[in-house]
Amino acid sequence: MPRTAARPDVLVGTVFRGTWAVRTGLLTRAQLRSSAWRRLREDVYADAEQPDTHRLHARGACLVMPAGAALGGRTAAELHGLVDVAPVDLPVEVVLPPGVRWHPQPGLVVRTAPLDGDVVGRGPWLRWTSGVRTAVDLARREPPVEAVVLVDRLVHAGVAELTAVRAAAGALSRVRGSARARAAAAAADGLAESPQETRLRLLLRGGGLPEPVAQHRVEDAGRFVARVDFAWPERRLALEYDGLWHAEPGQFARDRQRLNALTAAGWRVLFVTAADLRRPDELVVRIRSALG
Secondary structure (H helix, E strand, O other), rough: OOOOOOOHHHHHHOOOEOOOOOOOOOOOOOOOOOOOOEEEEEEEEEEOOOOHHHHHHHHHHHOOOOOOOEOOOOHHHHHHHOOOOOOOOOOOEEEEOOOOOOOOOEEEEEOOOOOOOOOEOOOOOOEEEEEHHHHHHHHHOOOOOHHHHHHHHHOOOOOOHHHHHHHHHOOOOOHHHHHHHHHHHOOOOOOOHHHHHHHHHHHHOOOOOOOOOEEEEEEEEEEEEEEEEEEHHHOOEEEEEEEEHOOOHHHHHHHHHHHHHHHOOOEEEEOHHHHHHOOHHHHHHHHHHHHH
């Protein structure tokens, strides 16, 4: 799209208040209503060439939320770099300090909680909760398994340290969800490379199976063979989650080479798919039999 007077360079790639753009003479009211701009909410617009994402709506929310507020929950997790945690239709979460009142527009969910020392800021207006605070808040409110998944993801991404998350969860007073947060922090290990790996690990634990070693490094005569998702080294049994990435070009051949190397080293490998996770009882029986 060519740069014209109706699309000034200063607004390209940005989120802005419509009243400000009109007051400063950057746009007329008619130009503001053109297809060059996407209306995110009342008086908040974005360059229409930007993808319509939750992150974009979060940036818009920052322009209208009260001073001292911050983005939290899944919105903060998205801003910390986690992908696919906040779809575009998920309401943007705003955390208000105690004593601050605000009546937000649709598309926002508001929570009130102290924020002292728990905020990451970028620039004069974009603010969201810190990694540890985000992990604890999500652990308090999400369903038990999903809470562990999200804590694992934040820890694995380097957004928060697991010891710090556990300490913060343990320091919670008797507030709603504090016991759930402590349980989720205790169950997380931060090693899973995908949400499904965390779900599989929790399924193994819930099925009463012996605790495996996560992300185990297999060696043969001092030579590195492979790193497997889960292992029972004394049984030379590996458990691998078989995700969609295995369908990438060339991956099939690499998987076969890796499997051959593990087999040559005396290891057995069980593969688990998403369909297996939907039949947890059958999966537990199969793994228990392999361990037998």
